[in-house]
Amino acid sequence: MEKKKVDYSVYLVTDSRPEVLGQRDFYTVVEAALKGGVTCVQLREKTGDTGALIQTARRLHEITQRYQVPLLINDRVDVALAVNCEGVHIGQDDMSLPEARRLLGPDKIIGVSASTPDEAREAVKGGADYLGIGTVYSTQTKSNTKHILGPEGVRDILEAISSFPKVRTVCIGGINEENAQEVLSKSATSKRKLDGIAVVSAVMAASNPLDAAKRLASLTTFQSSKIIGTRAMQDVVSSVPAIVKAVHEQTPLSHNMTNLVVQNFAANIALAIGASPIMSNHGDEAEDLCKHKGSLVINMGTVDDKALGNYVKALKAYNRAGVPVVFDPVGAGATSVRRNALKTLLDAGYMDVVKGNENEIKAVVGDSSTQQRGVDSSSTLTDQEKATMVENLARTKETIVVMTGVSDFVSDGTRTLQITNGHPYLASITGSGCTLGTTISAAVAVWPEDNLAAVVGAILHYEIAAEIAASRNDVRGPGTFIPAFIDELYNIRQNTSKGDLRWLQRARVMDVVLTTTKILRFANALKIPIYVTTQNRTRLGDTVAELKPHLPSSLVKADLDKTRFSMYIPPISTEHFPFLASSSSPGPGKGAEVAIVGIESHICVTQTALDLLEAGYKVYIIADGVSSCNSAEVPIALDRLRQAGAVVTTSESWMYECMGDSGIGEFKDVVKIVKDTMGDTKGVMEGLVGGYSNGGRVSKI
Numbered sequence: 018m019e020k021k022k023v024d025y026s027v028y029l030v031t032d033s034r035p036e037v038l039g040q041r042d043f044y045t046v047v048e049a050a051l052k053g054g055v056t057c058v059q060l061r062e063k064t065g066d067t068g069a070l071i072q073t074a075r076r077l078h079e080i081t082q083r084y085q086v087p088l089l090i091n092d093r094v095d096v097a098l099a100v101n102c103e104g105v106h107i108g109q110d111d112m113s114l115p116e117a118r119r120l121l122g123p124d125k126i127i128g129v130s131a132s133t134p135d136e137a138r139e140a141v142k143g144g145a146d147y148l149g150i151g152t153v154y155s156t157q158t159k160s161n162t163k164h165i166l167g168p169e170g171v172r173d174i175l176e177a178i179s180s181f182p183k184v185r186t187v188c189i190g191g192i193n194e195e196n197a198q199e200v201l202s203k204s205a206t207s208k209r210k211l212d213g214i215a216v217v218s219a220v221m222a223a224s225n226p227l228d229a230a231k232r233l234a235s236l237t238t239f240q241s242s243k244i245i246g247t248r249a250m251q252d253v254v255s256s257v258p259a260i261v262k263a264v265h266e267q268t269p270l271s272h273n274m275t276n277l278v279v280q281n282f283a284a285n286i287a288l289a290i291g292a293s294p295i296m297s298n299h300g301d302e303a304e305d306l307c308k309h310k311g312s313l314v315i316n317m318g319t320v321d322d323k324a325l326g327n328y329v330k331a332l333k334a335y336n337r338a339g340v341p342v343v344f345d346p347v348g349a350g351a352t353s354v355r356r357n358a359l360k361t362l363l364d365a366g367y368m369d370v371v372k373g374n375e376n377e378i379k380a381v382v383g384d385s386s387t388q389q390r391g392v393d394s395s396s397t398l399t400d401q402e403k404a405t406m407v408e409n410l411a412r413t414k415e416t417i418v419v420m421t422g423v424s425d426f427v428s429d430g431t432r433t434l435q436i437t438n439g440h441p442y443l444a445s446i447t448g449s450g451c452t453l454g455t456t457i458s459a460a461v462a463v464w465p466e467d468n469l470a471a472v473v474g475a476i477l478h479y480e481i482a483a484e485i486a487a488s489r490n491d492v493r494g495p496g497t498f499i500p501a502f503i504d505e506l507y508n509i510r511q512n513t514s515k516g517d518l519r520w521l522q523r524a525r526v527m528d529v530v531l532t533t534t535k536i537l538r539f540a541n542a543l544k545i546p547i548y549v550t551t552q553n554r555t556r557l558g559d560t561v562a563e564l565k566p567h568l569p570s571s572l573v574k575a576d577l578d579k580t581r582f583s584m585y586i587p588p589i590s591t592e593h594f595p596f597l598a599s600s601s602s603p604g605p606g607k608g609a610e611v612a613i614v615g616i617e618s619h620i621c622v623t624q625t626a627l628d629l630l631e632a633g634y635k636v637y638i639i640a641d642g643v644s645s646c647n648s649a650e651v652p653i654a655l656d657r658l659r660q661a662g663a664v665v666t667t668s669e670s671w672m673y674e675c676m677g678d679s680g681i682g683e684f685k686d687v688v689k690i691v692k693d694t695m696g697d698t699k700g701v702m703e704g705l706v707g708g709y710s711n712g713g714r715v716s717k718i
């Protein structure tokens with residue numbers, strides 16, 4: 018068993034004491050846990066003589082080997098050596114790490130307990146393979162615990178060892194199904210997160226250890242990979258519990274200027290999620306209401322002249338106070354009255370979030386190609402087109418745009434996400450779109466640091482509640498769905514406040530990778546070779562699924578995982594790229610051309626480009642195809658690369674430059690690709706020339 022590949026996600030520490038096991042057979046319980054998905058086992062026996070311990074260890078090792086799961090021995094290097102199992106776990110008061118390593122050799126696993134940042138630093142410097150970080154919560158299982166860390170203490174330790182990415186980490190102490198996800202998400206830093214949870218009683222004392230292990234395994238996979246995609250998206254989703262909880266704890270005022278049909282329903286939804294609703298349609302009241310630092314919903318579902326005047330007054334008051342506004346342009350494209358109202362409102366002030374169905378968002382964009390019949394939500398766009406539309410609108414209006422539908426698309430102009438939660442019953446009741454606006458208003462009120470995350474949190478809370486409600490036995494149709502839905506909105510926030518995040522396992526969020534898809538489609542049409550790398554795939558994730566269909570093996574010349582930040586690594590630098598050399602420029606690149614797209618423009622993209630430039634390649638940076646966790650990094654990185662000699666351009670410009678002539682055979686295919694993704698380039702250029710969108714404010718570069 019290669020120690021680098023060990024999966025620590027559900028780490029079982031055994032306990033054979035009768036107060037834990039009852040009458041049950043020790044080996045049967047551990048084997049059931051292995052069947053349930055335990056990924057690592059530690060034999061922890063505090064009493065008994067060495068001979069008996071060796072016998073137990075030997076028998077247990079036979080079982081764990083059948084499941085290809087490593088067995089480690091608590092404290093006893095001699096026992097580990099005697100049975101030749103995979104390693105040991107040692108505490109601060111046990112044999113020293115150098116001594117244990119000397120006896121066990123380099124290939125055995127040595128885990129070390131750490132309850133402070135100093136202990137953690139010393140252990141990782143001394144060559145520990147993993148750390149057992151605890152005690153997280155007080156526990157009956159261990160009496161002599163030192164510090165109770167809580168998730169925040171675990172986070173401090175993870176931060177202290179952030180420059181040791183190879184050392185793995187698990188947390189231990191009072192971990193169970195209720196709190197596992199909270200610990201995992203709250204302890205995660207932007208640089209690293211736990212690799213797993215270590216439990217004793219949650220499995221050893223469970224009435225059904227197989228099921229208990231299975232449930233823990235499903236909770237930890239959520240953290241590591243179920244919600245796919247890039248770090249930016251994972252950061253967004255990992256803040257969702259804190260957002261739902263903040264609404265619950267802060268009870269933000271949700272000032273609704275909404276249509277006559279949904280006022281009562283919206284007030285009930287606001288209460289269910291933990292907000293404090295006020296349904297006030299008088300524009301002059303806004304001046305006082307905005308002082309409560311909640312948020313305003315303007316929903317023009319039953320707009321008339323008087324209402325419009327009130328909306329404008331309220332919008333201006335909230336803008337003056339810097340308090341968020343959520344705009345729902347209901348039926349915006351249906352009549353000229355509504356189109357005029359839309360224009361009046363868009364001209365009157367700034368909306369922090371614009372939320373509508375496809376036709377409503379089209380009306381906001383100014384696309385009159387589809388005549389809306391009423392407030393209905395028909396669809397003519399592909400997913401790709403929807404994503405492009407929300408991204409461009411968000412970028413040009415410097416706001417968050419949400420397009421609801423079977424899939425929802427959400428963008429802040431840089432990050433674009435697709436959410437596929439919800440239930441068809443939502444389309445069979447009145448006001449479900451409008452009250453999503455109310456839910457969003459509460460989230461943006463409590464989470465000013467990242468409006469996109471707030472909106473995603475609200476959508477997941479709302480749509481997952483709908484899924485859970487619809488699956489209940491007492492729900493037989495849209496009528497019985499409504500009260501159940503309100504109950505489940507309430508239950509989710511109550512559960513979240515107690516750290517029970519199981520509901521969030523249902524989240525289906527995808528990162529939409531617009532420009533890279535376009536570039537890859539183009540590369541396919543023109544048969545341009547493609548080089549793919551990932552940065553530490555097991556930790557940060559594989560290439561996102563949306564790109565895979567555009568990566569045929571005939572064109573992908575290399576697909577490497579790397580730890581260096583530059584992509585210009587062997588065999589790409591030594592075997593592949595020299596063969597591209599064509600002209601007489603100095604260096605192995607000799608003027609051959611390379612275009613770069615990817616995430617972290619200031620890290621991997623920058624270092625790849627600098628290496629390629631030094632090697633003599635001509636480097637194109639596709640400005641609308643690079644991103645960064647922190648969007649402010651992008652323009653600074655692009656500026657630097659421009660100065661270093663790279664050509665910073667847009668996807669469309671590069672594609673046309675590659676073709677050179679509309680007479681080429683592939684031109685028609687490329688035009689189709691360009692048409693499908695029309696609009697992207699314009700928005701990005703505005704962002705680059707005029708400033709960069711930064712949560713509604715513009716910072717010039």
Ligand SMILES: Cc1ncc(COP(=O)(O)OP(=O)(O)O)c(N)n1
Nearest residue numbers: 091106107108109130149150189215
């Ligand atoms: C995975 C894991 N982490 C921490 C511990 C605690 O070990 P230690 O500090 O040696 O305390 P005892 O287990 O000996 O009471 C552990 N066992 N496993």
Ligand SMILES: Cc1ncsc1CCOP(=O)(O)O
Nearest residue numbers: 156158159190191216217218
């Ligand atoms: C061994 C150990 N080290 C710190 S807490 C602990 C016991 C954890 O047991 P439980 O998972 O039952 O709380």
